[in-house]
Amino acid sequence: MGNVIEINRLTKLYKNGRGIRNINLTVEEGDIVGLLGPNGSGKTTIMKCILGLNRSAEGEIKVFDKPLDNCFEEIMREVGALVEAPSIHKDLSAYKNLLLRATLYGGVPKARIDHVLDMVHLLPYKKDKAGRFSLGMKQRLGLAGAFLTEPRLMILDEPVNGLDIEGVVEIREIIKRLRDERGVSFLISSHMAGEIEKTCNKVAVMCEGELIAFETTENALKLHPSLEDYFLDAVREKRGEIII
Amino acid sequence: MNAFVLAVRNEFYKLITRRKYIVLFAVGALICIGRLGGGMLISKLSSGMVNIQSNMPLGMMRLMTDIIAPLMIFMAVTDLFAGEIQEDTLKNALMAPVTRFKVLLSKAASVFLLCAAYFVLYWLVCTVLQIISGGARANVIFTALGAYMLDLVPLIALIGLAALINMISKSPSLAMLLCIAAYVVMKYLEYYVSPVGQMLFTSYSQWHKLWIGSLLPVGAMFAKIGILCGSVLILYTLSYIIFDGKDY
Numbered sequence: 317m318g319n320v321i322e323i324n325r326l327t328k329l330y331k332n333g334r335g336i337r338n339i340n341l342t343v344e345e346g347d348i349v350g351l352l353g354p355n356g357s358g359k360t361t362i363m364k365c366i367l368g369l370n371r372s373a374e375g376e377i378k379v380f381d382k383p384l385d386n387c388f389e390e391i392m393r394e395v396g397a398l399v400e401a402p403s404i405h406k407d408l409s410a411y412k413n414l415l416l417r418a419t420l421y422g423g424v425p426k427a428r429i430d431h432v433l434d435m436v437h438l439l440p441y442k443k444d445k446a447g448r449f450s451l452g453m454k455q456r457l458g459l460a461g462a463f464l465t466e467p468r469l470m471i472l473d474e475p476v477n478g479l480d481i482e483g484v485v486e487i488r489e490i491i492k493r494l495r496d497e498r499g500v501s502f503l504i505s506s507h508m509a510g511e512i513e514k515t516c517n518k519v520a521v522m523c524e525g526e527l528i529a530f531e532t533t534e535n536a537l538k539l540h541p542s543l544e545d546y547f548l549d550a551v552r553e554k555r556g557e558i559i560i
Numbered sequence: 561m562n563a564f565v566l567a568v569r570n571e572f573y574k575l576i577t578r579r580k581y582i583v584l585f586a587v588g589a590l591i592c593i594g595r596l597g598g599g600m601l602i603s604k605l606s607s608g609m610v611n612i613q614s615n616m617p618l619g620m621m622r623l624m625t626d627i628i629a630p631l632m633i634f635m636a637v638t639d640l641f642a643g644e645i646q647e648d649t650l651k652n653a654l655m656a657p658v659t660r661f662k663v664l665l666s667k668a669a670s671v672f673l674l675c676a677a678y679f680v681l682y683w684l685v686c687t688v689l690q691i692i693s694g695g696a697r698a699n700v701i702f703t704a705l706g707a708y709m710l711d712l713v714p715l716i717a718l719i720g721l722a723a724l725i726n727m728i729s730k731s732p733s734l735a736m737l738l739c740i741a742a743y744v745v746m747k748y749l750e751y752y753v754s755p756v757g758q759m760l761f762t763s764y765s766q767w768h769k770l771w772i773g774s775l776l777p778v779g780a781m782f783a784k785i786g787i788l789c790g791s792v793l794i795l796y797t798l799s800y801i802i803f804d805g806k807d808y
Contacts, residue, residue, distance in 0.1 A: 369808045371807055389659060399655070407577070416574065416652075419566060419569050420567060420653065420657070421656065421657065
């Protein structure tokens with residue numbers, strides 16, 4: 317299996333001294349990799365670097381075996397993303413928001429917009445203004461935007477943020493179905509270990525800007541009762557605390 | 561389709577879905593109608609002694625080039641840059657298969673297209689009013705259209721100025737305020753500080769005067785073209801350097 321994302325020695329520091337240091341991470345084709353870490357641990361920064369939203373980072377990022385800096389347009393044609401809060405034009409309807417996004421890619425059939433709205437159960441609200449949506453509905457619309465162009469790689473930052481229990485399960489099922497049926501690879505961030513455990517086949521633990529552990533979920537669960545324990549052990553080990 | 565063309569379509573779509581640009585156009589059109597009505601009223605009150613029958617499209621041009629178009633440019637550029645940063649929608653364009661260079665140029669190009677649409681529509685409104693009031697001659701009308709098209713050229717630099725101000729502003733309201741303040745200062749210099757004012761691209765808003773009617777000496781024309789090209793180059797280069805280096 318080829319590498320979809322290959323990150324070597326990635327460092328990005330903000331003016332306040334926070335950021336990420338010396339990150340090495342690989343996402344293989346068909347992987348659902350979960351970035352697990354507390355708020356401010358650098359999960360979103362990694363995603364922003366991969367998506368070209370963060371500049372002046374040191375290190376190397378390759379996506380689909382191509383360097384990000386030189387092949388940005390080519391790479392981004394096959395990447396769908398939702399980073400931080402969904403980017404929504406509040407005055408436009410859900411349908412027009414997606415239509416607007418589709419114009420940036422070209423060749424997205426209008427039927428596809430209805431299809432992705434149906435995927436996230438927003439089809440009945442397609443003509444409603446997105447500004448009037450609840451937090452969960454906005455999140456669904458953001459996810460629909462990420463699914464819109466049938467990407468090979470999806471980068472989702474806290475994808476189930478604001479969703480109700482049913483919504484969380486639905487999104488998890490969509491992610492797994494896309495991986496199984498179309499071989500889509502995912503990089504997902506979350507601070508909820510339970511969510512990563514149920515969705516991802518690999519887990520990367522982030523703490524204070526560093527990637528401190530990377531393992532398949534299966535292996536992590538062989539030695540620990542849950543990913544929560546795996547995460548806590550990794551953090552304690554990093555901090556030099558004694559693990560009993 | 562080319563990534564740049566797709567990006568321009570995207571940005572232009574964003575602009576035309578905002579009602580304020582239609583309102584601004586309507587205000588300009590109402591001013592034109594008011595001017596015609598006023599002219600007719602004066603003519604009637606003076607029993608035809610005073611007759612205002614100027615070339616309507618050319619007569620309304622300064623209003624368009626010096627007030628309405630700059631206002632529209634400042635609003636549109638602010639919507640597409642500082643406004644999008646505040647609303648967190650700029651990410652959509654930055655994560656799309658378009659380089660930042662093309663994103664910047666596509667935003668500027670879409671504002672320019674909106675300006676062009678405004679100019680054509682104003683020319684149409686003024687032409688219709690001219691026909692209603694009588695005295696419309698084909699050569700005058702089409703010369704006016706040519707003048708409108710030529711006056712679009714210096715607006716490229718004005719869009720660049722607005723883009724640069726948006727790059728350094730932290731909020732849309734501040735960006736809008738700075739754009740207007742910078743423009744007012746430049747216009748003041750144009751009118752009251754003659755040697756400095758002539759070096760500013762804002763003094764070329766009536767660009768058609770270089771080409772239509774009495775032509776300037778070649779040297780003077782080259783100097784003005786050079787100043788305009790230089791301004792465009794500097795403004796867009798600085799805007800790009802700031803835009804490309806930012807984290808979003």
